[in-house]
Amino acid sequence: xxxxxxxxxxxxxxxxxxxxxxxxxxxxxxxxxxxxxxxxxxxxxxxxxxxxxxxxxxxxxxxxxxxxxxxxxxxxxxxxxxxxxxxxxxxxxxxxxxxxxxxxxxxxxxxxxxxxxxxxxxxxxxxxxxxxxxxxxxxxxxxxxxxxxxxxxxxxxxxxxxxxxxxxxxxxxxxxxxxxxxxxxxxxxxxxxxxxxxxxxxxxxxxxxxxxxxxxxxxxxxxxxxxxxxxxxxxxxxxxxxxxxxxxxxxxx
Amino acid sequence: xxxxxxxxxxxxxxxxxxxxxxxxxxxxxxxxxxxxxxxxxxxxxxxxxxxxxxxxxxxxxxxxxxxxxxxxxxxxxxxxxxxxxxxxxxxxxxxxxxxxxxxxxxxxxxxxxxxxxxxxxxxxxxxxxxxxxxxxxxxxxxxxxxxxxxxxxxxxxxxxxxxxxxxxxxxxxxxxxxxxxxxxxxxxxxxxxxxxxxxxxxxxxxxxxxxxxxxxxxxxxxxxxxxxxxxxxxxxxxxxxxxxxxxxxxxxxxxxxxxxxxxxxxxxxxxxxxxxxxxxxx
Numbered sequence: 001x002x003x004x005x006x007x008x009x010x011x012x013x014x015x016x017x018x019x020x021x022x023x024x025x026x027x028x029x030x031x032x033x034x035x036x037x038x039x040x041x042x043x044x045x046x047x048x049x050x051x052x053x054x055x056x057x058x059x060x061x062x063x064x065x066x067x068x069x070x071x072x073x074x075x076x077x078x079x080x081x082x083x084x085x086x087x088x089x090x091x092x093x094x095x096x097x098x099x100x101x102x103x104x105x106x107x108x109x110x111x112x113x114x115x116x117x118x119x120x121x122x123x124x125x126x127x128x129x130x131x132x133x134x135x136x137x138x139x140x141x142x143x144x145x146x147x148x149x150x151x152x153x154x155x156x157x158x159x160x161x162x163x164x165x166x167x168x169x170x171x172x173x174x175x176x177x178x179x180x181x182x183x184x185x186x187x188x189x190x191x192x193x194x195x196x197x198x199x200x201x202x203x204x205x206x207x208x209x210x211x212x213x214x215x216x217x218x219x220x221x222x223x224x225x226x227x228x229x230x231x232x233x234x235x236x237x238x239x240x241x242x243x244x245x246x247x248x249x250x251x252x253x
Numbered sequence: 254x255x256x257x258x259x260x261x262x263x264x265x266x267x268x269x270x271x272x273x274x275x276x277x278x279x280x281x282x283x284x285x286x287x288x289x290x291x292x293x294x295x296x297x298x299x300x301x302x303x304x305x306x307x308x309x310x311x312x313x314x315x316x317x318x319x320x321x322x323x324x325x326x327x328x329x330x331x332x333x334x335x336x337x338x339x340x341x342x343x344x345x346x347x348x349x350x351x352x353x354x355x356x357x358x359x360x361x362x363x364x365x366x367x368x369x370x371x372x373x374x375x376x377x378x379x380x381x382x383x384x385x386x387x388x389x390x391x392x393x394x395x396x397x398x399x400x401x402x403x404x405x406x407x408x409x410x411x412x413x414x415x416x417x418x419x420x421x422x423x424x425x426x427x428x429x430x431x432x433x434x435x436x437x438x439x440x441x442x443x444x445x446x447x448x449x450x451x452x453x454x455x456x457x458x459x460x461x462x463x464x465x466x467x468x469x470x471x472x473x474x475x476x477x478x479x480x481x482x483x484x485x486x487x488x489x490x491x492x493x494x495x496x497x498x499x500x501x502x503x504x505x506x507x508x509x510x511x512x513x514x515x516x517x518x519x520x521x522x523x524x525x526x527x528x529x530x531x532x533x534x535x
Contacts, residue, residue, distance in 0.1 A: 089360075092353045100473070100492030179488065189495035193475070195488040196361050201509055204485050205502055212498050 001160045001172060009171055010040075017155070017167040017214065022225040024143045033144020037136035040169065041126035044133055046140035047119045054115035065111035067103050071095045071133065073122040078170075095120075098133060101182065101192050105138075107147040116146065127170040128156045130180045130194060135222060142226050152191060153219040154182035157211035159199060164207045166214050179204065181211035185219040188212070259469055267466055271457045278304070278464060283507055285400075285447075285462040288518065290408055292526045296435065297413030301405035304464065305395035310405035311388045312413040316425075319375070319382040327374020327382040331359050333389040333402065340394040355402055358487065359389065362403050362444050362478045366486035369410065370439040376418055381425055383415060385438075396465035399476060403446035408519055410438060412526070444486040445515050446478040447508040451494045459504060461511070475501070477508040481516035 002008055012018070018040030027034045031047035038044075054060045059068075071094050075083040084091055098120070106116065118140070120133055134154035141148055158168045158178035168178050177199035182192035190212065195204070259267075270277055280286070286304030293300070297312035319326065335343045335352045343349065348356070362368070374383040387409060389402055414435035419426045450463035453472035460467055463474075473493015478486040485505070490496075 089348075089353055089357055092348070093357050096350055096353065097491035102492070104472075104493065104495075184495050187495065188498070190490075190498055190501055191492055191495045193488050193490040193501060195485060196365055197486075198366055199485050201479070201483045201485060201505060204488070204505065208502065209498060 001175065002163060002165070008165065010169055012167075014163060015166050015210075015214070017217065018169075020218065020221050022139060022222070024139060024225060024229040031144070033140045033142070033146070035136050035139035035143055037132060037139060038124075039128050039132050039135075039167065041124055042128050042132045043122075043124040044129075044136040045121040045123060046133075046136040047121075048116065048137075048140045048144040048146065049119070050116040050144075051111040051114040051146070052117075054113075059115065060113045063112050064108035065106070065113075066115045067099055067106060067108065067118065068115060069095045069099045069102070069118045069120065069137075071098070071120045071122070073125070077122050077125045094130065094133065097130065097192065097194070098137060101134060101152060102137060102141070105148050105150060105152055105184070105191070106141065107149065110147060125170065127168045127173040128180070130154065130192075131156050131167075131182075134182050134192065135218065139222060139226065143229065150184040150186045151219055151222060152182050153185055153215040153222060154180055154192065155211050155214045155218055156180045157207040157214070159203050159207055162203070164210050166210065177203075179207055179211065181208060181215060183212050183215035183219075185216050259466060263466065264470055267470060268452070268454065268457070271452065271460075276460065277466065280462075282458050283461045283511075285511070285515075286464070288404070288515070290519070290522045292412060297409050299405055299409045299412055300392075301401055301408060303397060303401040303404070303462065305393060306398055306401045307392040308398070308401045308405040309390045309392055310402075310409035311390075312385060312409045313388075314383045314385050314413070314415045316376065316381050316427075317384040319379065321379075324379035325375050326371040327384060328371065329364060329369055329385040329387065331356075331363060331387045331389070331406070333359055333391075335391050335394075335398075338393075339391040339398070343394075351398070355399055358399055358446065358476065358478070358489070359402060359406055361487045362446060363387070363406055363410070366442075366444055366478070368407065368440055368442065368444065370441055373439040376425060377420055377423070380423070385410075385413075394465070396468045397448055397462050400446045400448050400462060403444075403478065404515075404519075407443050407445065408523070410440060411443065411519070411523055413438060442480040442482065442484065443516060443519070444478045444480045444484075445512050446476055446487070447511055448474055448476045449504055449508075450474055451496065453494055455494065459500075461507070475504060477505060479505075479508055479512050481513045483509045483512075 021038045023036045033048040036045045051065050071091050073084050131154040138152045156168050158165045158176040177197040179195040289302045291300040300309045333356050337343050414437050417428045417433040449459045450471035451459050451473045475490040
């Protein structure tokens with residue numbers, strides 16, 4: 001897990017995060033916003049539709065938008081091929097966690113009687129599934145232009161005997177106690193804490209604080225990608241021609 | 254059918270009371286409802302109540318052939334049921350959100366945190382192991398079913414005793430409890446679950462063990478399962494109102510203290526029950 005030189009099984013240092021790559025280009029499905037995000041070998045695709053009219057009237061609220069999240073895990077995403085249906089308890093729990101994470105973050109009261117659909121497709125799993133889903137969903141929502149109160153940035157932390165590690169791979173996740181923490185970087189508050197393994201309270205405190213700090217580093221990356229994407233869009237709009245404002249257009253002809 | 258939401262006066266009343274530092278049932282903010290454990294005539298039969306929330310848990314064991322990939326380990330399955338009898342909100346059929354949370358939490362608390370020593374359930378490697386079955390029935394829901402279910406599950410496992418077996422060569426003999434004293438399961442630790450509710454008005458303090466009204470009006474729940482040795486098993490805060498990191502750590506410490514008290518209480522109740530079961534052997 002952590003050798004004498006302080007390196008982990010994939011050659012990272014203790015506090016080193018895996019490479020993050022973010023692609024915010026539209027994915028051809030007509031989604032209003034989409035994001036594909038990788039943390040090392042974990043890859044997640046998210047499409048956001050809406051706010052739009054709900055398919056079922058009964059699912060709408062008169063004062064806010066309904067957020068609907070569906071998660072699908074590809075059968076080939078893990079090393080052992082395994083099909084998980086939509087009724088799988090683990091998937092239901094994951095989508096429930098994501099729903100209750102994003103409902104208070106999205107400014108739903110701006111869109112009464114409408115629905116925001118978020119579809120998440122997990123393509124590869126190598127640890128940090130919840131973390132990747134949260135980060136990718138934040139980016140896709142931002143990409144769709146849906147007003148958010150803040151980013152939600154998540155990161156996984158683990159403990160190997162007494163030394164804390166960040167951003168665990170599947171191998172590490174299976175053997176070490178690990179905790180996923182999601183932070184709203186502007187206020188520094190924590191929205192998600194999820195731990196399913198045995199860990200002493202004192203150790204928990206250490207890794208919990210560390211993960212909170214690491215989430216801020218991820219926030220920088222996420223913010224940069226959103227900014228880059230927007231700049232790229234602005235640049236390509238300008239290269240086509242000046243925006244057709246009334247007076248300018250008249251001057252040209 | 255959507256659950257009937259509490260009326261506006263009810264909601265205002267609850268929040269006004271909480272603002273004054275009072276809870277509707279007269280408890281302190283970080284106080285649980287009284288826990289009662291009733292043991293049935295059989296070993297492994299426990300009715301656990303937390304105020305008016307009641308859960309029945311029962312454990313039985315049978316001998317089965319282990320799967321070839323794990324010849325040395327017994328196994329444990331958990332069956333939980335939220336029937337409409339507990340609350341009019343529950344329906345048969347598709348599992349509701351609460352049901353998913355409860356099933357997953359039980360699984361994490363009892364199976365993933367390795368409560369039962371599975372190797373001790375092996376009788377004859379590759380041939381015979383014990384298969385434990387934990388049945389949980391929710392009898393009545395008046396808030397915080399999750400904690401009650403987890404407590405009932407753990408206590409049932411602690412209360413249960415399996416018949417003694419003797420292995421001679423390949424021959425397995427089961428001694429009925431009338432001949433030899435049944436043997437308690439070997440448990441690694443006893444995690445207890447504590448649920449805290451937060452409100453969207455962040456000036457209100459979190460409450461432990463929310464009752465039905467508090468649970469309906471919460472802005473977020475945080476469940477912590479841990480044992481008396483201060484080892485966390487599950488920490489679950491999925492979304493809801495965001496909290497300061499310091500507040501979360503404070504809550505974890507509160508839960509650690511509560512776990513110690515609850516563990517002492519459970520041990521004393523089990524001891525009492527066991528004393529009452531002793532029969533004189535002539």
